[in-house]
Amino acid sequence: MSTEAGVALAATGLGKRYRRGWALRDCAFELPMGSICALVGPNGAGKSTLLRLVAGLITPTEGEVRVNQKVAFLAQDKPLYRRFTVAEMLRAGASMNPDWDGTYASQLVKEAGVPLGARIGTLSGGQRTRVALAIALGRRPELIMLDEPLADLDPLARDEVMRALLAEAAGTGMTVVLSSHVLTDLEETCDHLLLLADGGVRLAGPVEDLLAQHRILTGPAGLAVPAESVVDSRTTARQATVLARTAAASASAGWEAVQPTLEELTLAYLRAAKGKAA
Ligand SMILES: Nc1ncnc2c1ncn2[C@@H]1O[C@H](COP(=O)(O)OP(=O)(O)OP(=O)(O)O)[C@@H](O)[C@H]1O
Numbered sequence: 001m002s003t004e005a006g007v008a009l010a011a012t013g014l015g016k017r018y019r020r021g022w023a024l025r026d027c028a029f030e031l032p033m034g035s036i037c038a039l040v041g042p043n044g045a046g047k048s049t050l051l052r053l054v055a056g057l058i059t060p061t062e063g064e065v066r067v068n069q070k071v072a073f074l075a076q077d078k079p080l081y082r083r084f085t086v087a088e089m090l091r092a093g094a095s096m097n098p099d100w101d102g103t104y105a106s107q108l109v110k111e112a113g114v115p116l117g118a119r120i121g122t123l124s125g126g127q128r129t130r131v132a133l134a135i136a137l138g139r140r141p142e143l144i145m146l147d148e149p150l151a152d153l154d155p156l157a158r159d160e161v162m163r164a165l166l167a168e169a170a171g172t173g174m175t176v177v178l179s180s181h182v183l184t185d186l187e188e189t190c191d192h193l194l195l196l197a198d199g200g201v202r203l204a205g206p207v208e209d210l211l212a213q214h215r216i217l218t219g220p221a222g223l224a225v226p227a228e229s230v231v232d233s234r235t236t237a238r239q240a241t242v243l244a245r246t247a248a249a250s251a252s253a254g255w256e257a258v259q260p261t262l263e264e265l266t267l268a269y270l271r272a273a274k275g276k277a278a
Pocket residue numbers: 018019020022023041042043044045046047048049050
């Protein structure tokens with residue numbers, strides 16, 4: 001592990017066991033301050049558990065996670081009171097957070113075009129998310145974690161929420177951890193990746209480095225695969241497609257090698273994890 005300076009959060013040997021078994025085990029990674037990190041993994045991989053551990057809502061069974069920044073957490077169910085008006089919800093935010101920046105939270109709500117007098121229950125999914133985001137940001141966090149914030153939003157609302165979030169991050173230098181199943185939402189926005197499967201870290205690091213360390217190889221079916229570095233391989237009657245670790249794989253005879261996109265890289269690791277679990 002490198003020095004703590006510039007590190008937003010760092011996990012070592014982190015594990016959480018519920019009554020039914022381990023949800024997360026032997027988890028180690030480090031996230032630099034100011035990074036925008038995609039947290040991905042199949043259902044039940046441990047993403048929410050990890051975010052809840054970082055937020056301090058649950059305690060680790062083993063290991064530790066060190067958090068060096070002031071955290072806000074936007075949970076999957078976006079806890080907002082349906083009968084409250086937006087203004088009442090903002091006041092509730094103020095009463096629950098001693099270092100609340102009310103002017104800032106109200107400004108974010110106004111920028112989102114959400115009327116302060118509207119009841120939460122009458123808002124669209126996108127508007128509700130913007131209010132929940134404004135309340136999370138009203139604490140002026142240095143690190144914000146969002147658990148599938150875009151899940152129930154249409155593409156336009158997803159785009160708007162994402163833009164609002166990234167504008168905040170760019171303006172403040174805030175670290176962002178964003179869990180999502182929609183890989184295309186993450187492709188253009190995230191500079192770090194944390195991929196979990198079966199309660200373990202499968203891939204972690206700067207996106208640029210991870211992409212540079214992998215190649216997609218395509219070649220005729222039956223060609224000898226560079227076995228030691230294969231993450232995932234698929235074959236049709238004519239063609240084999242392999243995701244291989246290390247750029248050295250590009251030298252393998254007969255294969256055409258290109259750097260994967262983030263979506264291709266992530267899908268290959270998710271497929272590989274599913275294959276192992278099956
Ligand atoms: N409070 C809890 N009590 C018992 N088991 C739990 C609890 N929370 C999560 N689990 C279990 O821990 C494992 C990891 O769950 P978690 O919700 O962290 O996964 P996830 O990656 O966020 O999944 P999803 O993508 O479906 O939201 C699952 O097997 C889940 O059933």
